[in-house]
Amino acid sequence: NAGVTQTPKFQVLKTGQSMTLQCAQDMNHEYMSWYRQDPGMGLRLIHYSVGAGITDQGEVPNGYNVSRSTTEDFPLRLLSAAPSQTSVYFCASSPAGGETQYFGPGTRLLVL
Amino acid sequence: QKEVEQDPGPLSVPEGAIVSLNCTYSNSAFQYFMWYRQYSRKGPELLMYTYSSGNKEDGRFTAQVDKSSKYISLFIRDSQPSDSATYLCAMQGSGTYKYIFGTGTRLKVLA
Numbered sequence: 001n002a003g004v005t006q007t008p009k010f011q012v013l014k015t016g017q018s019m020t021l022q023c024a025q026d027m028n029h030e031y032m033s034w035y036r037q038d039p040g041m042g043l044r045l046i047h048y049s050v051g052a053g054i055t056d057q058g059e060v061p062n063g064y065n066v067s068r069s070t071t072e073d074f075p076l077r078l079l080s081a082a083p084s085q086t087s088v089y090f091c092a093s094s095p096a097g098g099e100t101q102y103f104g105p106g107t108r109l110l111v112l
Numbered sequence: 113q114k115e116v117e118q119d120p121g122p123l124s125v126p127e128g129a130i131v132s133l134n135c136t137y138s139n140s141a142f143q144y145f146m147w148y149r150q151y152s153r154k155g156p157e158l159l160m161y162t163y164s165s166g167n168k169e170d171g172r173f174t175a176q177v178d179k180s181s182k183y184i185s186l187f188i189r190d191s192q193p194s195d196s197a198t199y200l201c202a203m204q205g206s207g208t209y210k211y212i213f214g215t216g217t218r219l220k221v222l223a
Binding site: 044045090 | 154157210213
């Protein structure tokens with residue numbers, strides 16, 4: 001049981017490049033979400049999903065896309081990277097009811 | 113004004129001390145209150161979960177919620193150097209999946 005896994009662990013992008021951050025969970029959780037964590041800002045919700053085929057925007061969705069084709073996977077796409085997207089990105093999952101979130105180890109992204 | 117306010121610290125205490133970590137909030141719709149612990153360069157992990165007002169104890173950790181004052185606390189007794197981490201409070205309204213996190217308090221327990 002691996003829990004929540006994220007790849008890559010670290011990535012450097014140039015402004016304007018696109019990339020996909022991968023997230024997978026093997027706990028059969030219905031809810032999955034993406035957060036970014038910045039100094040002094042805490043964790044901010046980017047997008048979330050309450051089940052396969054269902055996604056919705058969080059607090060800071062601009063510049064990011066998500067899709068949820070399976071229960072296990074919830075990739076986050078950066079369409080055109082900007083320096084303001086330099087951050088640490090965390091994926092989380094929780095069972096229906098959403099009481100306990102389980103976080104992945106994070107992806108550190110640097111946009112030059 | 114942020115929905116959730118948390119003193120960023122850092123907070124340094126000697127080993128064995130009682131630590132008090134606090135958050136205030138403005139949204140009276142919050143029903144679920146959580147404390148997460150985050151070690152450096154790791155993902156947050158759930159420490160305590162409380163529904164509505166009251167106290168909850170788990171080993172050396174006690175979570176308190178005072179909804180009338182919109183104030184939550186986490187107490188750590190007999191603090192250990194291994195407790196050195198950032199502690200994040202989080203809150204959730206009933207019927208919503210969205211969690212609102214505090215900015216986190218950095219705690220350092222000195223041996």
